[in-house]
Each structure stands twice: as C-alpha cells, then as structure tokens.
Amino acid sequence: MTKQIRQLDRVVIRFAGDSGDGMQLTGDRFTSETAQLGNDISTLPNFPAEIRAPAGTLPGVSSFQVHFADYDILTPGDAPNVLVAMNPAALKANLADLPRGADIIVNTDEFTKRNLAKVGYQTSPLDDDSLAGYVVHPVALTSMTVGALAAHQVSKKDAERSKNMFALGLLSWMYSRPFESTLRFLERKFAARPELVAANVAAFKAGWNFGETTEDFAVRYEVKPAKMQPGTYRNITGNAALSLGLVAAGVRSGLPVFLGAYPITPASDILHELSKHKRFGVLTMQAEDEIAAVGAALGASYGGSLGVTTTSGPGVALKSETISLAVALELPLVIVDVQRAGPSTGMPTKTEQADLNMALYGRHGEAPIAVIAPRSPSDCFFAALEAARIALTYRTPVILLSDNYVANGSEPWLLPDVESLPDLRVEFATKPNGEDGTTFLPYLRDPETLARPWAIPGTAGLEHRIGGLEKADKTGDISYDPANHDFMVRTRAARIETIPVPDIEVEDPDGDARVLVLGWGSTYGPIGAACRGVRQRGLSIAQAHLRHLAPMPANLGEVLRSYDKVVIPEMNLGQLAHVIRARYLVDAISYNQVRGLPFTAAELETTLEEVLKNV
C-alpha cells in the first residue's frame, strides 16, 4: 500500500505514559533521529515529581514533547499536534493541552476497567464522545508488541517493556525519520544482552511496519531539513551543555575544575556529568550539604582551582553566608543555580525564574556579585564559560541562573571550534608587589580590573592571611577603620559594577517598533516566538534579552528609554522589572506567570498585542 505523503513545516509530538513506560527514552530517540535529518528541534521533558507513583496514576505520568521544523524554532511548542498516550492516565493528564483536530495514538491494551477507574474515568473515553474533536488512533500497542516478539527468547515482561520501541517505530514511520541511529543505540544499550537488542529492534520494526500496512494511518508526513548554518551539530540539554562549558573553562584556563556539590533536582545531572570527566582533571566532590559544597569549592579556589558549586534555590539560600565570605576574600567562584519552583521545596521538577532577587540581593551586608543567565539549552555552554571568565578575571563569585526549562530542554547545537573559545588563562601572583620589593600586598588591586592578586599556597615569599573580617585596603590586614570600611564597601561594589559586559542588542526587524519586550534567561524562546507571531500579523515589536543581570549592559538605560513601552515577561512576580524600574526609572510593564511551566508563545503573543493596542 502506498501512502499519501504530506509536507509539513513543523510538528509537535508529545509522548506520554507511565513513569515505567520509557517515555523519556522514546522521546530522546525520536529527537535524535529527527536531528539526524536536519530539522531544527526543541524539546521539553516533563517527569513526575521525585518518586515513582503507583503505576497508572495521574502523578505517575511522564511525558516528552518534541517540536521539529524546517525553519529555526524557539520553543518546544505550545500545543502538540500528536499525543502518544500509553495509558488512560497519560491521556487524561495531557488532553487539555491538545488543540482540536490533533492526532491521539492510544495504547488500547491499557484501557482496562481498573486503569480507567484509577484516574476517575467512569466510561472509557475511547467509547464515549469525549474525544470527538480529535483524530483518535486506537492501537493495541502492548499485545501487538508481545505478538511480534513471540519467537524471541525474552520473558513476557521484557516483551511488554519493548512497547515503547513499537511506538517509536510507528512514529518514525509516520514522520519518515531515519532510524539507523536508533538501531545503533539499541545495540550499545543492550550490548550485554543480545536477545534484548533483537527484541527491541523487532518491536521497532513491527511498529514501523504497522504504520506502513494499517489502514488507520493513511498519511505519512515529511518535514524538510531546516536551513541551518553549516557545521557539526548535536542535540544537547542545558545541563549537559553547562557541564561541558565548565569542562571547557578548565581547559581554556589551564586550571583544574573543582566541583563541590550536593545533589538536588534539577541540578544533580551536572554533578553526574562532571564526575565522568576526571581525565580533564575535573575533581567532583559530593559534599555532606550545600554549605560544605560551596565551602570546599572556595577552598579549592583558594588553592588555585576554578571552584564551582551547583545547586538549586534551597541550596543557594544555604550557601549565602559562604558566598558572602567569597565576596570578602575576592576569590573566583562559580555558583550554578538551576532554578525550580519555590518557595521552600515548592515543585522541585517544575521551572521558575524566582531566584533572581536572591542572586542579586540574598546576602547580608553589601555583598555584590556578578549574575548571568543562559537563554537556551545550548547557550548554557557559553554562559558557563562567561561565568568562569568573569569569576577568574575579576576574582569574584558569579551566580549562573539556569532553570529547569533550559536545563532539561534540548536543541541542536552547532559545535564550536575549541580554539575559538575564549582564552581564560590567569596569572597567579609569583612575587612581592609592595613598593619595597619584599612585601606582598594581597589587596593591592589591578587598576584596570580592580582584581586583587591570586597568590596560591605553595608560592614562596607570598605567605599571607585572609579572612572574613574587614580588610585594610592593600595590606589585607584586619581593619576597623571607618573610612577604610566605607572605601572597601564602595570598591567591592565598583569592582562588579565596572566589569565590562557587551551592550544589549535589540532585535527589531521592522525598525519602527515602539514597544520593547525585555526578558532574561530561559524566556528567550517563548518571547522570540511570540514576537515573531506579532510581526507576522504586521505589527512591529522589538525584543532584547539580558544575559548579564549584574552588572547590566552600559547601554541598557538608553535602549529602554528609546521605547514608548517596555514589557517584561517573567516566570516570577516581576523581579527583573523591579530592578529595571529602580535603576532606570522606566515604568516597565511586568507580565508574570508563575505556573511552573514555560510561557506559551501564544499566550505571550496575545499579551503583547494587547500592549501594542494601547500604545
């Protein structure tokens, strides 16, 4: 049977099932196949909070959304065109996000009385009218998989487990994906158990063939490769990119990287990743708590390493006192905060941008530090390098504000040429710097960077003591002198405020926009997509995105003041807006959603149009 082939410019697919159904893996593989094909991609995993809930329940649903297109895209998509629902819970949990007309592929085998009851379905939605607006494809995924593997030497349980590969095969067929990488992947993954390789490959092929043969799937789709810059790409999540950025910072600075970390969602993966790179001299230590983690990192920095600590909001709160010490010691330190929804434990697996205030202000005394935020998964790589650059050059703690959305989302990344990465080499102090030629002044600053010398233990002749008490200018001796304190407080502030950072760039293709949308961090994608939408409707709008939150770009005030209105969308209650208002006295409009989810481009678009109407 030859099937009709339809061209699409973009598709959003969501794989949803029970935690045990392997949806993250399925989504990952589909993404990888899609990447091989050269589409632009953006993904959004969404897994249950913390622990595996009992099978078949709503809290146990795990999903993975992938958006791919033949042009460059900015978000994982607002609404799936296709939902793969491995059980009733997955259907129920995700239905509300589907636009009418979407395709729903359901695993009918799981629509048993018991499973339906577990999620409160009185009757099966497959049998009543509730799915009337959708294109439902009922598929007996489990039994067909088991059937396909009848001749294989695997247990029934293992056969059933392969149903995700059946689903993947079907979807790969539907969207004409190249599947070689998946077959290779299965060989690697089950290398120790060849019978499972065979079974999974068979399940995949059965799914593919099912699409090919069944009547239910009359159409096959194609999404052409996107026009992307030439080069080698890989698909990467924010946490992985951030980890690689830290490894790269070690290589480019020639310093050992020391990571002190205490596990916490959604930052733990950085610890996991970095602990694999010992051959780069990256030393990872799982500390007893967050305070020890940052303390150890600071101790390592004192010894001449690039000290790094990774955590999420609750951890940063605990580290505050030690970060304040790092401010006083003026040593390099990178603090990665992968933000999650707060306050307190909040919703650990959900995203939010509500730690900006804490990053900027959450320490006692005047304790200014640098703060930067990546805008996308692959940007985490460069943001990590930039954080390291600032920390090393200016001898200061830097907070890198990632969040769950960029950390776990993925996108294609054009691999950079290693030699093109910034040169981060630093010079340790090696000899006395006092006028007399014999004294060492640990707080004598470089007039340009205001950085103090980094004299590491082991350097003969530079023995000195530092600490958290106020220090006399130059000598670093303990000082209670009022004028000295005032001077040091202002100098520490100036040190940060005068770090040169690139000017902010404004994207305004029409050149006549009167409204500027300003964002920071992970909202870049949704804001960009919304602006595109607005422009497609013939309206003008400008977009600017902050990477450096402290210090801010020198031209920011001027840029802000050149627009009639400034809108600041944030996944918090307006923290950046507050800073912007205070610094520039600009009556910025704050648009906030604190839902644990990224903005949808559509909602943002509506909001922006509303604003444009009133200019």
Place this chain on the structure above:
Amino acid sequence: MTKQIRQLDRVVIRFAGDSGDGMQLTGDRFTSETAQLGNDISTLPNFPAEIRAPAGTLPGVSSFQVHFADYDILTPGDAPNVLVAMNPAALKANLADLPRGADIIVNTDEFTKRNLAKVGYQTSPLDDDSLAGYVVHPVALTSMTVGALAAHQVSKKDAERSKNMFALGLLSWMYSRPFESTLRFLERKFAARPELVAANVAAFKAGWNFGETTEDFAVRYEVKPAKMQPGTYRNITGNAALSLGLVAAGVRSGLPVFLGAYPITPASDILHELSKHKRFGVLTMQAEDEIAAVGAALGASYGGSLGVTTTSGPGVALKSETISLAVALELPLVIVDVQRAGPSTGMPTKTEQADLNMALYGRHGEAPIAVIAPRSPSDCFFAALEAARIALTYRTPVILLSDNYVANGSEPWLLPDVESLPDLRVEFATKPNGEDGTTFLPYLRDPETLARPWAIPGTAGLEHRIGGLEKADKTGDISYDPANHDFMVRTRAARIETIPVPDIEVEDPDGDARVLVLGWGSTYGPIGAACRGVRQRGLSIAQAHLRHLAPMPANLGEVLRSYDKVVIPEMNLGQLAHVIRARYLVDAISYNQVRGLPFTAAELETTLEEVLKNV
C-alpha cells in the same frame, strides 16, 4: 572654696580607657545618675572587636559616650565636649573626634614611656604642643585612688581597679549629678565583698572631693532637667527594650514565647536577657547553630508558641532556607536581625543597615514576608510588639531589623501602661472548617487577613499534614497544578502586601518644605537632629521615617510625589532608595555612608543644606 556654677543646655561626655578599665560601667553609672536628674539622654557605647587586646593598645580601647540635655535630644552627640582618657591609647583613639576647646581629663599615671610607645607616641602629648587647642586636665587618677584607699583592706590591684569610680566621682561633681543611685549600685554589685563596697565608695568620694578642692577645676556645670512628659522613666538600651517587647508580646498574646538562638554579636544580649524571664513562660534554647535555632522556633510555633529567633546578618543568611519553609507553612515567626557591618564577618561590633535587601529578597522563590525596623532604643520595645502582632495575626515570618547602634545605645523610656499595649490574643482552630462540617481545611483562609487557621497538635479532629511542597488551595494537599501554584504564589504575595499598616507621617513644622528626607531604622535620631539644624538656619525641610519596610504604608507614594526632592540617607549603598525608586518611580537621592558608625547630625546637616540649595 566655692566654685563658679555655669548653666549648660547640653553636654557630650566620652569616657575612654582600656577594655579592663571599666569604662562601660562608668558610663552606665553616669547615665543613670543623669537620668535620675531628669535630663534627656542618649548614649553610645563603643567597645573593641571581640577579644581583649593586650592592655594599652589602640584596638583595646573601649569607650562610652553620653549626651544629656535640658531638651529632648535625638542622638548621642557628634563631638564630645569632654573626653576622659584613662591612658595614651584612649587619648590617641579619640582625639580626632574632639572639637577644639573641648576638655580632656587624662590619667597621667598611665602616660609612661612604655605605654606611649605602645601606641606610637614619640613624646608625651601632655608635654608637647599637640593638645594646644584643648583644655587639658592632667590628673594622677591611679595614684590618687590608691592613695585614697591606703587605709582600706583591699589589695593594690583592687585599689587600682577603683580608679574608674574616682573618675566617675570627679565627673559627677563637675556636672552636679545626684550620686545616691551609684552608691546603692555599688552596694548591690559587691554585696558579697563589703570591703570592695567601701573602697569603691571611697574612690568615688575622693574623685568628687578632688573636684571640689583642686584649683584645676574652677567651674562646675549644671544641666537642668528636660521638659519631659510626666510618667515613670528608665534608661534602656535597644536590646533590652527588644527583649522586654518580646516578653510583653507573650503576656499580651497569652502564648508562651519560644526563643531559639545561637549567640552572635550584637544580638547575644537578647538571648541573655530572655533567658532570665522563665517565670513568664519564656523558653530559651541556645541551639547548635542558626539553622537549628530558627528550626526550633518554627517547630515551637507549629505547636502554638510565639516562635522567635534572634541573630545578626550572617545568621539570617543561614536561616533563609528555613524562613522560606515558614513562608510555605504560613506560621508565625519573628526573626530579629541586629545588623552589624558586613559582608561576611565584617566588623562585628560596628553598625550598618545593609541587611535590608536580604530581609526583603534573600530567599529562593517568591517568598514574601513582613519587615519592620525600630527607630531608637526604646522603640525596639514597640517594634517587637508590632512584629509579634503581624506574625500572629497574619501567620507569617516577620523580620525585625534592629542594628548595633540602637541595640547598644540607650535613652530614657517613658514606661507604658501594660493595659495600653496591643491585645495580641489569637484563636487557635478548634473544629473542622470544611463545608461538610467534618473536614478540616488547613489552607482555608480568613477572608479578611488571608491567614490560614492555626490548628495546633493536640486538637482532636484537626489532624493534618503540612510541608514545604506546594500546597493545594484550601486542602493543603501536595499540588503540582500550574494554576494552583500561580494562585498560591500571588496569594502569598497579597497576604503580605495587604497587611494594613499605619500611614507614614511627615514632620514639616514649617509646612512649606519642598525636600523630604526619608529614612528607616536607626537613622531616625541623626536625621531628626540634622533636620532641626537645617530648620534652625531658617530653611524648611520635611522628615518622614519608615517603620514598615514590607508592606509599605499605603500613602507613601503620594507623600513622596508631593515633594520636589526626596533624600534617603542610609548606612548602606542605597538599599531603601532602590526599593523606593522601583515602587514609586521617584528619583530619590541616595546619601550613603558605610563606616560602621551612625551618621553624625552635622555631616547630614551639611548634605541636606547642599540639596536644599539646588531645589
């Protein structure tokens, strides 16, 4: 010999000596005598950082300044009229603060070669011209004291130790102070050793008589009682007043007060004081660290106590994560931050206002709480009551931002009538509040206060579980629902933002001021004194002082916008100014000193005049 008696309206005396010389006690006694006389008073102790430095060194100098007047005064005075210098170090450390013409009483016995050398005096300042501009009174304080006690049964060491009483006697004579309370005090203090009572009394009298007889002191001064409101007064420091305020909050709420604290300068005295009031049911616990201290306080609040924790900046930083939990749990909690100079360990015995940012913003997630600050030592009493009121009524953490200046400074306090203190009684939940009459909804709010019910363990039928994960509205069950989270985040913000607080009052006696000075916390005295000075020069200026930093008074924006200029003096780099600019888009002028010392009224006056010139 009858001496001339001269009337003065105000005098500033500074007692300075070695840490071991008993200057704090001497100052305290002089203050007490002065209070008995009915002068208005303000004091400023200034003791060395942390440990007793070797005798006779500059870091070992301890001083106590007292300002008294026949009218109401606002600060301990900028510049002493009289310096009592018990040794060369005390002279050297304090001389720069003296205006020309001031009296200096020096203990010549201590001006030995060795002691002079210790502080870098090449020649004795008593012998060269360096004190030419001052009225120097050389007194052999030590040897005269020892001489006076020749007949007493005390060791030479004890005799020498009494020299501070000799100095006190002399000063008491000079300023015609009533000394009965001091004699009573000595009897109490040395009750166990009558020979020391006798010796100290004798030393005191010797000092008095020395003034009476010696030619060097030709003039005696009088400062008439100030016109003060009728009532009973005592002299009180901020830390003592704050402690009493917490005891009073316990009495007026009928709840046990639970203090969890970890010692830290300058907050430890509150722990010391409260641990004496067990008969009020005040339970104090010295915890293993700051995190445990706030945790225990929160646990006690959960059980129906008024949970309180007292600390300084580094401690608040450590407590942030737990305060964020308290935000989620919506339980009463009072966090007292007696601010000191930071960052890090900073200058622990010096004052600063640089923890405002941390109080407002120093937690992960959107974690709004109430923040209030006392303006003077005695105001600490009322501020503590107000903090307790807000915490109990609105079930929220409240940060009370005291600082070293108000905490250790003192002033006369008109004792309030206990019955006039606010009624802080609360109602615990006692029965189900669900519509069905049997369910208990721990997050069903009082529509007026937005407070949730406080159902303490032990209440049958209301068993429920709370925690740091996001909670569903009303039921308090764990919820990951996006809309619920957004709702809860906004509700928690509204809860704080809508707490009714009194309007801010403006003091503008001339009624035509175009410049407003806005302050908060302990700068009230210096700002007030500076405004008086400005007005005395015939200029108009308005003063307003914020007690509630979060939420802010409803009329604040209007008030600010009704002046041409707003000046905000702060002992930080402009933290309140930042908030004001952001909230009200008012181009407030920030005037900052971060010297570890309170503003002097004179400096502020100059600054304000500068601003007035440019209106």
Place this chain on the structure above:
Amino acid sequence: MSEPVAVKLTAKDFKSDQEVRWCPGCGDYAILAAIQQFMPELNIPRERTVFVSGIGCSSRFPYYMNTYGMHSIHGRAPAIATGLSVSRPDLSVWVVTGDGDALSIGGNHLIHALRRNVNLKILLFNNRIYGLTKGQYSPTSEVGKITKSTPAGSADAPFNPLSLALGAEASFVGRTIDSDRKHLQSVLRAAAEHEGSAFVEIYQNCNIFNDGAFDQLKDPSTRDDYLIRLEHGQPITFGADGRFCVVHPPGGFGLEVRDTSSVRPEEIVVHDATVTDPAYAFALSRLPGLDLRNTPIGVFRSVDRPSYDSVVQGQLAAAKATVTETPEQQLAGLLGSGDTWTIV
C-alpha cells in the same frame, strides 16, 4: 509524656487519606504498615502524635499517617522537632528521616538532639542510597560504591549510624529491618517507652536504586548466621543452634565473635542494654563485617538520663512556682525594674 487514653484505635485509624506514592516494592511500605499497626498499642490519641520529617522518599512518611505531621526541609527535622517537643511536653513526637537526610545534611542536628536527649523517637530509614534524587551514594554507602555521582566508585568510608549516635551520647540506640514486622515493632515499643531520644536505624530496601542491600539479612539461607538478635538479659548467641557467640576477651580491645563450642558459657556476654558506659554498645555496633556478617539487631542501649525537655520544663516550672501575680502585673513589674525616675 503523653498519658494513655481510653479510646481503642486500630491500624486503620492511622491511615491518612493520601495516596501512598513510593515505588512498588519499596521497603517503606512495610515500615509504614508496621507502624500503623503498632501505633494503637501506645494508647496515645492521634492528635497528640506528631510525625516530623525532612526530605527524601522516607520523609514522605508523615503524609500517610493520620496524625499531626510536618514534611519539613532537608535535614532539619530534628531541629524543628526539638522546638516542638521541648515546648509541648504533652505530645509524642516522632522523627522520620533517611540516611542522607539524617546523616548527610542533617548530621549536626541529629547529633545535638541525641546529646541533649530531646524526647524524640528518631526513625532512620537506611537504604544506603539517595532515593528521592535518583541514586547518588549516601553517607552509609559502602566504600567504592558506583553511583550516578561516583562513576569511579565512592572514595569515602561510610558512617556506622549506631556508632555515630553512641559517640554523640545517645541514651537509646536500636536497629531493626523493614521486612521483619514483629522485630520492628518490638524495637519501636522499647523506643516509645524510653524517656529522651530514641534512635532507631531501620534497614530499608530501595528496590530501584540499591536493590538487595540487606539481602543477606533477609535471605533464609544466610539470615540466621548473619543476624545477632540482641535480647536484654540473654547471653548473646546466634546462628543455627546458637553456634556463634559474642565474648569480651580479657586480653582484647573490644567484643569478638567466637564459635560457641570454643568458649566457656560464662565467657559469653550477657546482653545488658542498660549499662551506663556506652563503650559496650559501641563495641556491639562495630561487630558487623563488610558483608553484613554479625549484624546485631534489637536494642543496643537504653539508659536513663533526664531528657532535655524535662530539665527545661522543670526550670520553667520552678521559675513560675513562686509567681503570685497575674502576667500583666508581672510585666508591669519587669518594665519598671532597675533604676527608674518619675516626672510629674
């Protein structure tokens, strides 16, 4: 301490309406069931019972108990529970915690609660792994353990939770196993009866990230030879027909295991949990080998010393005993104490 009441409760009364959300097969289920079944025995009304926990799989526990409860933050449960217990001596306060929660981030609060002898029953669910954060090593993981955060094997020696507790002056120390309901309840019973801190380590299987960690102690083929069941007043023998025993060799430096046949009966140590010197219980805590051989379970130590709560409440009571005035009168007196003066 809570007084018994008349109402007779059942296990069902202690089940909350919250759906239990551990992984199927998790050892936490067995512990929950055992505790729910055990609680009625205490005759303490539900409303006077409070479970406080930190964060971790184990720390979800309070949500499933129909008592008062707080699921607090990581590691801080002992501190929070201390404030509650010392200010509310009428309550029965239980702490549920994990090996990471109690021994990693919460180590300081734990040792201080034990030193103080706060009236808390502390149940440490030890699965030798971080469950909730998906499988990093914990302070009780064995040396060389390969986990997500230690792909080359962990570099540090684990704590022995009981040794640590004893080093921290714990007055009650015990150990039990998730799968042995009767034994678990017997240790809880002793803990509940103890005035002061009772520290109970419960070996708990995490079938997802550290499956089988305690299998030798559960497997019928090894169990009896590996486990030493401590019983107060009984000579310590174990294994088939009591073929092994514990002795305190005169020339030696601690306790040792011997073949029972090789020693004289009077040489066998007779277990006494009430010995004042913690050196004995400490020596017991050192018996297990890396392969879990010679693992004592039961009550290691249970000695009387005043609880922090009772001393503190005693001081309050003593101070209040002499008070004759109303609180308002007392307050007026306090405000007016010291040097005062009056202006008319």
Place this chain on the structure above:
Amino acid sequence: MSEPVAVKLTAKDFKSDQEVRWCPGCGDYAILAAIQQFMPELNIPRERTVFVSGIGCSSRFPYYMNTYGMHSIHGRAPAIATGLSVSRPDLSVWVVTGDGDALSIGGNHLIHALRRNVNLKILLFNNRIYGLTKGQYSPTSEVGKITKSTPAGSADAPFNPLSLALGAEASFVGRTIDSDRKHLQSVLRAAAEHEGSAFVEIYQNCNIFNDGAFDQLKDPSTRDDYLIRLEHGQPITFGADGRFCVVHPPGGFGLEVRDTSSVRPEEIVVHDATVTDPAYAFALSRLPGLDLRNTPIGVFRSVDRPSYDSVVQGQLAAAKATVTETPEQQLAGLLGSGDTWTIV
C-alpha cells in the same frame, strides 16, 4: 604529602607580623608558642603550610602564623580545608577550631571530614566555653553550667569530643593540654605523621570566662593522680609510682581503672593506638569522670586507612593516565561525542 626540604627554619620564621590579641593569660598563647616552635621540625616550607580556621578566639590563630592562612567563617573550616587539601595534595593543611566552632555550628563538617579521612590536622582548642562571644556555654560545657545564656544552668549533656570523633570513624584521635608544651608537641608530631585526618583535642584555659576549667590536670597536687599518659606499647598505669592502672575486665563491658596492687600485671591493658577496632579507643575516651579524674592524654588511636585525598587523586591520575591528546583535543572530542550530524 609534603616532602621535606633542606632549609632549616626556626620558631621565629613562623611568627607573623600581626600583633597577638588574646586576653593576657589566655591558654591560646601557650599553644601558639608551642606550635611555632614545633613547626620547623616538620621540614615543610612555610609556603606549603596552610592554617584554616573558623571563628572564635582560637580561630584567630592563622593570623599569627607566618604561613598561608584563612580565617574563614564560623564552623566551616573543615569544609573549606577539605576542598583545599583534596585539590592540593602537595600542601600541609591544618585546621584550628574551638569547641563551639567545631562541635556546635561546625559539627557536621567535622564528622564528615573525619569519616572521609581527609588529610587534615584538626586542632580543637577546647575551653568548654564560647570565648569570642563573651561567655555562653558550649557543647563541651558540663551539665548545669551557669553562663550568660543559661542563668539557671545548662540543661544538656556535653559531647565528649573524642567519643564523637571515634563514632565518626576518625583514624587518628589524640588529646593534650595547653600548658604542657612537650606533650603538646609530641601529639602534634604524631598527628603530622599520620596520613589522613588527625583530630587533636587541646584543653585550653579561658581565664576570662571559664578560668581553671582544667586545673585538676595542671595542679601539681592532683595532676599525676588525674592524668593517664598514654604511651604506645606500654601498660597503662598512672598516679604516684603507677598506683592506678587500666584493665579490660573479662566480665565487664568496657575499660576500668583499678588499683595496680589489686590486679595481676598481665591484666593491665597495654596501650595500642593501632588497634583496628575503634571500640578500644572509644572505651578509653569514656574513662574520665566528671571531676576529670582518669583523663587519658596522648594518642588514643592512629590507624592506617587511605585518605580521601589519596583515593580521589588516585582516581584522577588513573583517568588521566590513558590520555594522549592535548586538553584542547580532548575537549574537541568530548564536545563532538554522542550523536552528531553535519550540515554542509
């Protein structure tokens, strides 16, 4: 570990230019002088020696040593020093801390450093009081202690720092006294030679807030009868003419003190600091009475186990051993690993 060098240093070389600011008479002076005199013996260049401290009177120590040093924040020195030590195995890292710094706020970092066996020499100046904050009780203050924060007497039992350290798996544990310079230096010598964490408690007099806390151990009239001087390989006897001794009674549960005349010589315990089972050192740590009678000083325990530093550095070395590429090449390889595709 640092290798010895040729330059011969003297005590003076270890004195910094900072004025020492403890109260006159403080025991810290004696310790400082003893350590400055001792350091040259190690033959480690000053620049390879680092003192890290927390906050407290004792923690001012690094400022007075002409080495590298960090006066960090309260309680965190072990954590900071861990990061330094493990990343810089060429350094000799010392931690100076107080009873509050190490055992109150810093308790968790201390026990974890010991468990990990980080290569730190940890000197705890125990004055049984908070000196710097002017006299509150500390976790080593005796029960019922009246201080500024406990006017009615403290309600909680103190830690025994050595028991706690042993409960936390410390591989080296010793105790000495500020006033006995020779003994102090002998314990430091053993500590410095030990690979891994060495935990040394130094009894230190705070003459301002807790004067005379250890007088019985210093007063010539009681000293000899109170102090047990441990010497490796020697039978443990003490008092005039060795009239007391320590035995390990067969029927008993720990170590006990007896009249030497009442026991057979072979019953006297021969001190062995290298016994693997910490139960022995733990039992020793429990000997002192409330009045300080039977206080052992010296090296209680010194056993070999790999330091955290060496294992971690070993893992790094092993991983690097196979590397043939430049770091840049390695990085390029890493970036391009996994599924990649190329667009031309």
